[in-house]
Amino acid sequence: MIHIHFIVNPIAGNGHTPLTKDELQSYFISGVHDLTIKISEYKAHATLLTQESVLEKADIIVACGGDGTINEVATCLIGTNIALGIVPMGSGNGLASNLKIPKNRRKALEIIRNKHKEHIDVGSINGRYFFSNTGVGFDARLIKHYESSEKRTLLGYISACAITFRDIKKNEPLSIGIDGETPMINPFIVLISNSNEMGYKLSLTPKASLQDGKLDVLVIKKINRLKMLWLGILILIRKVHWLKESKSFQTSKLHLTRNHSDFFDTQVDGEHNRIDTNQLDISILEKSLCVLTAK
Numbered sequence: 697m698i699h700i701h702f703i704v705n706p707i708a709g710n711g712h713t714p715l716t717k718d719e720l721q722s723y724f725i726s727g728v729h730d731l732t733i734k735i736s737e738y739k740a741h742a743t744l745l746t747q748e749s750v751l752e753k754a755d756i757i758v759a760c761g762g763d764g765t766i767n768e769v770a771t772c773l774i775g776t777n778i779a780l781g782i783v784p785m786g787s788g789n790g791l792a793s794n795l796k797i798p799k800n801r802r803k804a805l806e807i808i809r810n811k812h813k814e815h816i817d818v819g820s821i822n823g824r825y826f827f828s829n830t831g832v833g834f835d836a837r838l839i840k841h842y843e844s845s846e847k848r849t850l851l852g853y854i855s856a857c858a859i860t861f862r863d864i865k866k867n868e869p870l871s872i873g874i875d876g877e878t879p880m881i882n883p884f885i886v887l888i889s890n891s892n893e894m895g896y897k898l899s900l901t902p903k904a905s906l907q908d909g910k911l912d913v914l915v916i917k918k919i920n921r922l923k924m925l926w927l928g929i930l931i932l933i934r935k936v937h938w939l940k941e942s943k944s945f946q947t948s949k950l951h952l953t954r955n956h957s958d959f960f961d962t963q964v965d966g967e968h969n970r971i972d973t974n975q976l977d978i979s980i981l982e983k984s985l986c987v988l989t990a991k
């Protein structure tokens with residue numbers, strides 16, 4: 697018997713298409729697959745549910761939601777033999793898209809039934825894991841606005857983007873040193889990415905790979921509003937490197953220091969995360985998560 701546990705985030709995406717046991721049962725074979733569904737009731741609940749499922753000896757644990765839900769579930773599976781399944785039900789679904797797991801539910805469930813496994817890299821920021829990306833600067837502020845708007849849709853994302861853009865002058869100064877270099881004042885973004893997609897098919901690090909043992913870093917220095925608009929266009933056409941204030945590189949570890957302040961506002965897989973220290977240690981754990989993917 698293959699024990700498959702589904703951890704469902706009922707508010708991911710528009711929350712309008714709940715996953716029921718009856719629906720799931722029709723894609724699996726009774727007597728071969730034993731299915732359990734657990735519903736996440738609050739932020740971080742999926743982590744507790746997954747920890748329970750690990751103790752219950754699940755063979756496969758499926759995150760049903762977006763990048764935030766995947767983060768909460770996958771965090772418990774690093775270094776284990778339990779495979780992570782994904783049913784993309786979020787808004788952006790960046791990691792699922794990078795893994796070529798379709799939003800079409802039938803096709804996503806077929807991937808789980810077929811049990812084809814691959815190992816992917818996992819990022820770590822001060823001991824917290826990320827699977828897609830983490831960042832400091834504009835993206836972290838944007839995510840803060842996005843979460844407070846409580847509209848997990850593309851429209852909500854665009855509106856959070858407009859507010860972040862409008863309020864840029866109100867931001868507290870940010871002075872960041874990377875790997876001991878001379879600090880940059882108010883960089884627009886420092887993005888550290890494991891995956892080549894941020895969600896909604898957008899990418900700032902199109903060459904990133906989940907299996908190369910490297911993190912792709914994009915640093916954009918302080919830029920004016922006109923350049924920000926230009927950057928928006930470059931993101932849409934995947935040509936961020938055309939911006940002369942941008943620098944990209946690959947690394948397996950990175951150290952960020954913040955001067956004059958003792959915390960970092962970051963985003964981790966699209967969720968706001970305040971870290972109460974002025975030092976960030978970011979690294980990669982090579983091929984440490986087993987994921988079910990299409991062949």
Ligand SMILES: Nc1ncnc2c1ncn2[C@@H]1O[C@H](COP(=O)(O)OP(=O)(O)OP(=O)(O)O)[C@@H](O)[C@H]1O
Pocket residue numbers: 705706707708709710736737738739740741761762763764765766768785786787788789790848895965966967
């Ligand atoms: N029942 C719940 N009520 C409120 N929030 C929840 C609940 N269950 C989970 N959450 C939180 O919902 C947040 C969003 O989840 P998730 O990232 O999966 O969806 P999304 O933001 O729509 O998708 P994406 O990140 O792909 O854009 C996560 O921070 C998670 O902790």
